[in-house]
Amino acid sequence: MKNRTKQTVPLLLIALSLLLIGAGTVRGEAQLVLTKAINICMECIGIG
Amino acid sequence: MAKKRTTLRLWVQAGWFALTNGYAKGFLEGKIYKGATKFVCVPGLNCYSCPGALGSCPIGSLQAVLDSGKFRFSCYVFGFLMLFGALMGRFVCGWLCPFGLVQDLLHKIPLFHKKKNLPGHQWLKYLKYVVLVLFVILLPMTVVGITGMGDPWFCKYICPSGTLFGGVPLLLSNPTLRSAIGWLFSWKMFLLVLIVVLSIKYYRPFCKYLCPLGAVYGLFNPVALYRLTVDQDKCVHCKGCQQVCKMDIPVWEKPNSVECIRCGDCKTFCPTGAIHSTLEQLRVKPYGGIEAEKGGENK
Structure with missing residues (x-):
């Protein structure tokens, strides 16, 4: 049972993560990430 | 190796x-x-x-x-x-x-x-x-x-x-x-x-x-699909795994420490072959079933 639980937990987490990614996409977060990523991030490169 | x-x-x-x-x-x-x-x-x-x-x-x-x-x-x-x-x-x-x-x-x-x-x-x-x-x-x-x-x-x-x-x-x-x-x-x-x-x-x-x-x-690390296991029947507690580990983890005690970056140096070093990954457990051994599960998991 212990081993079975250890095998099940990561699979449940993976399923949950896919749901979260889907929910985030619907909420518009993916677009926000893309917008940030395709423009030079002045703060990231140290110009601010 | x-x-x-x-x-x-x-x-x-x-x-x-x-x-x-x-x-x-x-x-x-x-x-x-x-x-x-x-x-x-x-x-x-x-x-x-x-x-x-x-x-x-x-x-x-x-x-x-x-x-x-x-x-x-x-x-x-x-x-x-x-x-x-x-x-x-x-x-x-x-x-x-x-x-x-x-x-x-x-x-x-x-x-x-x-x-x-x-x-x-x-x-x-x-x-x-x-x-x-x-x-x-x-x-x-x-x-x-x-x-x-x-x-x-x-x-x-x-x-x-x-x-x-x-x-x-x-x-x-x-x-x-x-x-x-x-x-x-x-x-x-x-x-x-x-x-x-x-x-x-x-x-x-x-x-x-x-x-x-x-x-x-x-x-x-403790719950991921990729984990390490220590076969307690094989481990001789020589602490060699910690000596070779550059992250300084006592692998024989905590194979799934939050600090472990899974470089695999401990697995390669282990003189008795007691450290396995969950990926190896998926590999079925001839005549022996799943070899790495014999000694149980030390977490």
């Missing part, structure tokens, strides 16, 4: 870096890639302002969502963090992170007497959780301007990966950006140089003490 594994790891790290930072034109023209693949977060600390980057840094993306003033929680980025974490935990740090590769290479430079940890390691190792909570989550969410937007505090004031892979190549190839250099760039260069010098003497100081991404993935 150990050397062979280290070489394989270096090739995987370099190959992954080339694959996820393959926009060569960006390096030549001082621009960044603007394609749709940047929707996707890559597993490692890989600045999306690196001219070659084809994906997004999960830590940068998390701050971008939280400091936008539109969301109090990022389903999307936490989803990616959970996905990579549940699949492989800190295997990402050991095999797929560009800044991890840089630190590995620096530690090979034959300068200084090599040491595993900085003085105060037992306390300093918790600093990365402070960085995660404060600089990645709380400050970007709470310190906001009149527009309701905050700053990506970790990227802005700490991240040496952004300076090295984003700042330096962009400034070298883009004169307009060069003219905008100020005190912030000096501060970030100072931090980068400090981490570079420390990495020559100490093994992966940034991963051990500062990296918020390692802090997140470490929490998944």
